[in-house]
Amino acid sequence: MxxxxxxxxxxxxxxxxxxxxxxxxxxxxxxxxxxxxxxxxxxxxxxxxxxxxxxxxxxxxxxxxxxxxxxxxxxxxxxxxxxxxxxxxxxxxxxxxxxxxxxxxxxxxxxxxxxxxxxxxxxxxxxxxxxxxxxxxxxxxxxxxxxxxxxxxxxxxxxxxxxxxxxxxxxxxxxxxxxxxxxxxxxxxxxxxxxxxxxxxxxxxTEWSIDRIEILPKVDIVYAYGALGEEVIGTVASEANGLIYAGTGNGNVAEHIVGPLVAATRQGLHVVRASRTGNGVVIRNGTQPDDDYGWIVVDDQAPQKARILLMLAMLSNPDKRCALQAAFYRY
The missing domain is CATH 3.40.50.1170 (L-asparaginase, N-terminal domain)
Known part of the structure; x- marks a missing residue:
């Protein structure tokens, strides 16, 4: 027994x-x-x-x-x-x-x-x-x-x-x-x-141990919808270290939102494109030129999961976007 x-x-x-x-x-x-x-x-x-x-x-x-x-x-x-x-x-x-x-x-x-x-x-x-x-x-x-x-x-x-x-x-x-x-x-x-x-x-x-984590970076989620105003991006960018943008479809970004997201990225905000569908892969440089904008994509992560991963990834690589992108493909 x-x-x-x-x-x-x-x-x-x-x-x-x-x-x-x-x-x-x-x-x-x-x-x-x-x-x-x-x-x-x-x-x-x-x-x-x-x-x-x-x-x-x-x-x-x-x-x-x-x-x-x-x-x-x-x-x-x-x-x-x-x-x-x-x-x-x-x-x-x-x-x-x-x-x-x-x-x-x-x-x-x-x-x-x-x-x-x-x-x-x-x-x-x-x-x-x-x-x-x-x-x-x-x-x-x-x-x-x-x-x-x-x-x-x-x-x-x-x-x-x-x-x-x-x-x-x-x-x-x-x-x-x-x-x-x-x-x-x-x-x-x-x-x-x-x-x-x-x-x-x-x-x-993984590269993170809970025993060595005392505080987590602030990461917010913005869900895309038809009447989303660009002022929302500015508000988030003024308070957060990272942003999961849950776009429509394959992480699509409306034309009037692209500019504010690019501006926020240049000011140091880490922007990650996700999909509000919650399923499927968001393709890098697919619907948006992510390389040009300095954006990251989630691979297949749902927005709420992507928030957790981005917080942790920023502990290891707060400024290196290539390393942050690699984390989404590894984990």
């Missing part, structure tokens, strides 16, 4: 810690009211999977998370992973920005131990809640030897996703989380089954 793994479950709030007035409240409920101890106590089956230690790091919906929250979570997870008696870490998290936190951990943690970020679309009090099963599956993934070395994972709806790719694609349905290239695998009857590997560098292969 295999010795039970030691897993630390870190609670941060979210729907998985929520409670509705009635069982029919699947979308209207109080968020972040249950402690991680109460959540685990409601799933007695998890005690057979691993030796669990719970801690409440914070208690709020992930829509409130800023860079300070990312750093707080990352530093605590890193500290826990250094304990030789700990085999893996689970972070319970609100689903609104779970993909951002998970990707930040994916790029900054220096460990091959499994780290799984998990949430739920319905609170534990709701009919057909996914909270208990998602957490049970997350523990099953965290204890699996096959999960080592795959970076940070997100478990939802019986699927295992790499933090790099996964995105929330629906506001209320259980099958809200999707990866453009598909899940890494599934959890069937409590057993993880992997079918593909993350292909881009992560964790121990």
């Amino acid at each position: 295999r010795k039970k793994a030691n897993i630390v479950v870190i609670g941060t709030g979210g729907t998985i810690a929520g409670r509705g007035e009635t069982a029919s409240n699947t979308s209207a409920y109080a968020c972040s009211v249950l402690t991680i101890d109460r959540i685990l106590a409601a799933i007695p089956e998890v005690s057979s999977l691993a030796n669990l230690r719970a801690e409440q790091l914070m208690q709020t919906g992930s829509e409130n998370f800023n860079n300070e929250h990312l750093l707080k979570i990352g530093k605590r997870v890193s500290e826990v992973l250094k304990d030789n008696d700990v085999d893996g870490v689970i972070v319970t998290h609100g689903t609104d920005t779970i993909e951002e936190t998970a990707y930040f951990l994916h790029l900054t943690l220096k460990s091959v131990k499994p780290v799984v970020v998990v949430g739920s679309m319905r609170p534990p009090s709701a009919m057909s809640s996914d909270a208990s099963l998602n957490l049970y599956d997350a523990i099953a993934v965290a204890i699996a030897p096959a999960s080592r070395g795959k970076g940070t994972l997100v478990v939802a709806n019986n699927e295992i996703h790499t933090a790099r790719d996964v995105m929330k694609t629906n506001s209320f349905k259980l099958e809200a989380f999707r990866s453009p290239y598909g899940a890494l695998g599934y959890v069937a009857e409590g057993e993880p089954r992997y079918y593909r590997m993350p292909s881009r560098d992560h964790t121990v292969l």
